[in-house]
Amino acid sequence: MKLGEGVEASIHCAATLASLAGNSTMPAAALAESFGLSPSYLLKQLNMLAAARILESVPGPAGGYRLAREAERITLLDIVLAIEGREPAFRCGEIRRNGPAKLDASAYVKPCGINAAMLRAERAYRAALAETRLSDIVAEYQAEGDPRSIAASCAFVERHQRPQKSGSTKRS
Amino acid sequence: MKLGEGVEASIHCAATLASLAGNSTMPAAALAESFGLSPSYLLKQLNMLAAARILESVPGPAGGYRLAREAERITLLDIVLAIEGREPAFRCGEIRRNGPAKLDASAYVKPCGINAAMLRAERAYRAALAETRLSDIVAEYQAEGDPRSIAASCAFVERHQRPQKSGSTKRS
DNA sequence: GTAGTGTTACTCGGATAAATATTGTCCGAGTGACATCGG
DNA sequence: CCGATGTCACTCGGACAATATTTATCCGAGTAACACTAC
Secondary structure (H helix, E strand, O other): OEOOHHHHHHHHHHHHHOOOOOOOEEOHHHHHHHHOOOHHHHHHHHHHHHHOOOEEEEOOOOOEEEEOOOHHHOEHHHHHHHHHOOOOOOOOOOHHHOOOOOOOHHHHOOOOHHHHHHHHHHHHHHHHHHHOEHHHHHHHHHHHOOHHHHHHHHHHHHHHOEOOOOOOOOOO | OEOOHHHHHHHHHHHHHHOOOOOOEEOHHHHHHHHOOOHHHHHHHHHHHHHOOOEEEEOOOOOEEEEOOOHHHOEHHHHHHHHHOOOOOOOOOOHHHOOOOOOOHHHHOOOOHHHHHHHHHHHHHHHHHHHOEHHHHHHHHHHHOOHHHHHHHHHHHHHHOEOOOOOOOOOO
16 A cells, blocks of 8 residues: 555646646646656656646647646546556455355355455545645645745746647647 | 555455454465465465464464454454555655755745645545454354355364364364 | 748657566474373 | 373474566657748
8 A cells, every 4th residue: 555656746746737827838847847856757647647637738849737627626536546546446356256165156246345345445535535626735835835935936837837829728 | 556465365364264263273374275375475464464463373283373352353454554554655755845946944844735635535544444343344244245155164164273272172 | 021931949758677566485493293102 | 001202294484586566767759939031
């Protein structure tokens, strides 16, 4: 039960992207520099987020990434599932059938109680993640964060965001 | 966010051990055969459970494993933590400090909001796991499971459990 | 001055290695049971 | 016949590989901006 390191990077980057103005974009290289990450690897995470329709990518010069929808409509669960996969963490291998007692499948129509309990717990986990929106993260940071850190973040965003000319037409 | 395969095996084995009589033990080889697992690898899982004081190991002939305490006092959380480790799945690497803005540590005395949200979700997950006791798993299986499967399990337990000297001398 | 066009530099994207964690296997240390030997 | 003792087989325990997953890196495809040229 270990989450990949990319989850943390993805959430931080998404929060940063939530702070830029209008439909501006920010290059992955800038995000990587902002958090001291490998640009090449972060690109893979951002690409997964884009595949999950959480981010949008704009190619070419003055391109970059931006949120695909409002920060109020993006939850931490969305990001975690995009990076770690949608399958539950506990995968029932139905090992109860593999023993020497070779019963036919009709003996196992009822779901495994262990699997049910595990999935119940995971539903609670996901529900808790779904309650936190990206906008909550940003708002909490703006309200409670250290003023120097906020100022540095704003300056960084101002320096690296690339305003887009055309309107917000979705593409993939 | 993937749990190891050993978690499933551990819970199944613990449930099986909860079904044997008195302070009898069952060898790891029998448990492995019961679920079609590698005996050598299952031994590692059982050893971790024993290190966590969930199981007890009895060496020598007629030895094996048994629960270290009543099934009512063992939760799924105990088992999961013993196998997967006690550390939270989300480990905050404090990447917010690694950027080019070199602020000193006083700017980061407040905990990271992202980390807080993640840990909150994980607390919900663990709380849900802690609500399910091993005895609940066994009881649910005895009540709802397929009769053929229950009979096979009981026969298997009867055949492989090893009564200990100080306990009840029940043997066919 | 303006429109068309070719170049260029910048971006993302996917294929490719290294590192790490997990899974699987092996042989050795320890222990109690069992058979044997002596009283 | 009963007890002490030596041997032995069975158990767990930890050290040693194989595999899968995660992490990190590189180079190529694509695109829009920019400069240049012609009108």
